[in-house]
Amino acid sequence: MSDRIEVVPEWALWGKEPSGLASRVLRCSDGNLNDAGFTRIMQRYSTGTHTDLPQVTLSWARAQDEAYIGMAIQRWTDDRDHTGRKIAMAHYCALPYSRLDRPVSYEAIYHALSEWAPPPEGVTAPALRLPVLRPEAVASRATEHAMGVAALLLTGAPVHIVPSGQVPSYLERLRFLDTVASLLPYGMRTELSAATWVSSTSQSRIRLAFTRHAGKNAHAVRWGVVPSFAELWNTPAHRYAELLAAHADTEDRAAEVVRRLAEQRDSLDWGPGVATQALQLLRAQLQAPEQRIEPPSDAEERFRRAEETLRACEHAVLHNDGFAFHEAVARLQQVQDAPLDEGERSALWNIAVNGGLFSLRPRPGDDHELDRLHEACLRLGFGPTVDRDSLYAVEQDLPSPVSPRLLNIMARMATGDRLTSLAIAIRMRWGLTELLAGLSNMDLAQLAVQQEREDVLKIVYGELCGRAVHDHDTSVQDALDENGFFAGPIARFYPQIYTQYTTLRNLLAAAFGPTLDREQFARIVRFRQYYPPTPALVFAALSLHEAPDAGETLTQAYFRNFLGLPHLPNELRNLMEDALTPRPVPPTGAGTGTGTGGGQGGGKAAEDDEKARKKYREMVAERLSWRGEKNSLLWMATASFTSGLAVASLAWALL
Numbered sequence: 001m002s003d004r005i006e007v008v009p010e011w012a013l014w015g016k017e018p019s020g021l022a023s024r025v026l027r028c029s030d031g032n033l034n035d036a037g038f039t040r041i042m043q044r045y046s047t048g049t050h051t052d053l054p055q056v057t058l059s060w061a062r063a064q065d066e067a068y069i070g071m072a073i074q075r076w077t078d079d080r081d082h083t084g085r086k087i088a089m090a091h092y093c094a095l096p097y098s099r100l101d102r103p104v105s106y107e108a109i110y111h112a113l114s115e116w117a118p119p120p121e122g123v124t125a126p127a128l129r130l131p132v133l134r135p136e137a138v139a140s141r142a143t144e145h146a147m148g149v150a151a152l153l154l155t156g157a158p159v160h161i162v163p164s165g166q167v168p169s170y171l172e173r174l175r176f177l178d179t180v181a182s183l184l185p186y187g188m189r190t191e192l193s194a195a196t197w198v199s200s201t202s203q204s205r206i207r208l209a210f211t212r213h214a215g216k217n218a219h220a221v222r223w224g225v226v227p228s229f230a231e232l233w234n235t236p237a238h239r240y241a242e243l244l245a246a247h248a249d250t251e252d253r254a255a256e257v258v259r260r261l262a263e264q265r266d267s268l269d270w271g272p273g274v275a276t277q278a279l280q281l282l283r284a285q286l287q288a289p290e291q292r293i294e295p296p297s298d299a300e301e302r303f304r305r306a307e308e309t310l311r312a313c314e315h316a317v318l319h320n321d322g323f324a325f326h327e328a329v330a331r332l333q334q335v336q337d338a339p340l341d342e343g344e345r346s347a348l349w350n351i352a353v354n355g356g357l358f359s360l361r362p363r364p365g366d367d368h369e370l371d372r373l374h375e376a377c378l379r380l381g382f383g384p385t386v387d388r389d390s391l392y393a394v395e396q397d398l399p400s401p402v403s404p405r406l407l408n409i410m411a412r413m414a415t416g417d418r419l420t421s422l423a424i425a426i427r428m429r430w431g432l433t434e435l436l437a438g439l440s441n442m443d444l445a446q447l448a449v450q451q452e453r454e455d456v457l458k459i460v461y462g463e464l465c466g467r468a469v470h471d472h473d474t475s476v477q478d479a480l481d482e483n484g485f486f487a488g489p490i491a492r493f494y495p496q497i498y499t500q501y502t503t504l505r506n507l508l509a510a511a512f513g514p515t516l517d518r519e520q521f522a523r524i525v526r527f528r529q530y531y532p533p534t535p536a537l538v539f540a541a542l543s544l545h546e547a548p549d550a551g552e553t554l555t556q557a558y559f560r561n562f563l564g565l566p567h568l569p570n571e572l573r574n575l576m577e578d579a580l581t582p583r584p585v586p587p588t589g590a591g592t593g594t595g596t597g598g599g600q601g602g603g604k605a606a607e608d609d610e611k612a613r614k615k616y617r618e619m620v621a622e623r624l625s626w627r628g629e630k631n632s633l634l635w636m637a638t639a640s641f642t643s644g645l646a647v648a649s650l651a652w653a654l655l
Helices: 036-042 105-113 135-137 142-153 170-180 186-191 236-247 250-264 274-287 296-318 322-337 342-354 367-382 387-396 404-413 417-427 433-437 441-452 453-470 476-482 484-493 496-514 518-525 534-542 551-564 570-580 596-628 634-654
Strands: 004-007 008-016 024-028 055-063 066-080 085-098 128-131 159-161 208-209 218-224
Touching: 024 036, 024 518, 036 055, 036 085, 055 170, 055 186, 066 105, 066 186, 085 105, 085 476, 105 170, 105 274, 105 570, 135 250, 142 159, 142 170, 142 218, 142 236, 170 208, 170 250, 236 250, 236 274, 236 433, 250 274, 250 518, 274 634, 296 322, 296 342, 296 367, 322 367, 342 367, 342 387, 367 387, 367 404, 387 404, 387 417, 417 433, 417 441, 417 453, 441 453, 441 476, 441 484, 453 476, 453 484, 453 596, 476 484, 476 496, 484 496, 484 534, 496 534, 518 534, 534 551, 551 570
Parallel strands: 159 208, 159 218
Antiparallel strands: 004 128, 008 024, 008 085, 055 066, 066 085
C-alpha cells in the first residue's frame, strides 16, 4: 500500500489590494465553498496580523454535507497599502475529510501547501500529495506537556500557550499543535481549530493557540510546563491525561497510542459530553487487540526516511541548532544513494530547494559539512552522477546563481562525463585545453546550442573555427549543419543583425572556405524543423556565394526541405509543389486576344490571369479558415511558409 494519498483542495487567497481598505477573498476555487463561505471561515478564525510571518492557522468547515479540514498560511507580500504598510496574504486550503481515506499530519499538509500554488483562472487545482501519518515521527514529541494540553481541550474551554522568554519558531509551534492533535481521536479534527499565534486582543473562536497573554476564559499554559489538573481532579479530562501518561511513557508505546487514536476516523462533535466520549474511545482503543499493520515497502521506507531527514536539516537551520544540523547531515549521507524513482527524486529536490538548504552561508569550521549537505541533496535529487540536464535544472531551480562551491561538487560528480565537465569548467573559468581535446565536433556543437549560455557559445565557436582552419577538419561542417550553424544562439546573444551577420560569415568562412559552391550554399540555407535559418545566416551565406541564380537556389533549397515537414497537410504540400514547378512566363504584353498589335489581347490575358489567381487565393483562404480550428499543424505550417517567404524576399533584395 502506498504511503501517500492525493486530494484536490478547495482554496482561496485572502488579503488586501494595495488600494483596498480591508481584507477580502481575492480569488477562490469554485466548489462547495464559495466566496461567501471562505469569507466566513477567514473572519471566524481571524488571528490578527503578527509582525513575524509566516503564521499558520488550522480550522474546519462544513458545506454541502461535507466536512473540511482547513489550513491558512499567512505571509508578507511585496505590496504596500495606501498608508505604506506591508500587506499580508493568506493562502487557505480546505481538504474534504471524506477524501482523506488515511490519516495525515498537519505538518505534512503545511509542507505540501508551501510547495503548492493556486492555479490560474479557470484551471482545476492540482492535487496535494500527502504522506500518511507516521506515529513514530510524532512519538518523540509526545511529552507530558503535550498530553496535558490535549486533555485540557476536552473541557471545551480554549487553551492558550504562553511562551516564557524567547518565542519558539512558527514551525516548532506548528509541530506542537500537530502533536496535541495526534493525542486526540482523529475524528475530532473535523471541529478542531488552532493557530501558531493569535493576538491577545483577537476575538477569534480558536480552541488552541499560542499567544502573548491568555484570554479571559481560556486555560493558560506556560510553554514547556505540564499543566495542572488541581481544579479538574477526577474529571474525564483529568482521567484522559492520566491514561495517556500511563500508556505513552516510552516512544514505542507513544507511537502505538498515536496509531490507535488515528484509527478513530468518525467525526466527533465537540459538545458537552466530548470529554467522556473521547475517554471511552481511548480506553476502547487501548484495550483492543493489536492489529497487524502492513509494513511499508522498502522503496516507500527509503523515500520516507530521506524526506524526514531533509525536513530535519531544514528544521535545524531554522532553529540555528548546530548539533541537530550535524546529526541530520550525517543521517542524510546514509540515505543519499538510495535507489529512487524520478518522481521521488524530484520531490526530494524540491524540499531541499524550497527549504533554503542551498542558500546557507558557511560558518567557521563547517565548510566540509556544508559540502556534505549539498552533495547529499544533489545525489538524492539526481542520482550519484550529474549530467548537462542536471546542471541546467540546478541553474533553473535555484533562486540565485550557482555558487562555486556547488559547481565544484558537481564537477566531482561529473567525473567521466567530459561534456558536463567542460560546461562546469567554462563556468568556473578553469583550463580547457585538455577537456576540449577529447571532445568531438558534434558534441561541442550540441553543447553550444543546448546550454544557452554566451560563454559556452564563445568557447565552442572559437574551438570549431580553429579546428576547421588549422586542422582542416571537414567534419566541422557536419557538426554545424546538425545544429543550425549556431544561428539561433547567435541571434539570442547578439541582438544587432549586422553583428550576427559578421559572426556567422566568419564561422562559414572558417568551415567552408572563402566561397561557397551551389551545394554548400543550399546546405546552409535549407529549411530545418528545429534550427531554421535566420535572416543573418542567409545574408552570411549569400555574401560567400555570389552566383547569378543565388535567389533561385535559395528558394528551392528552403522550400524543398520545407516539404519534408512531418504531417504537412496535402493542400499545402500541393500548393507548394505547384509553386515550385518551373513553367514558362509569357513576355509582357503577349496574348492571344484580338486587340490591335496584341496589346488588348495581352491586357485581357493579364486580367484573366489575375482573376484566376484571386479565385485561387480565396479558395485556399477558405480552406485554411475551415480547417484552422481543427488542425493547428496547418496553421503552424502556414506560419512557417510565411516566414520562409520573408527569408526568400530578403535574399532576392540583395541580388
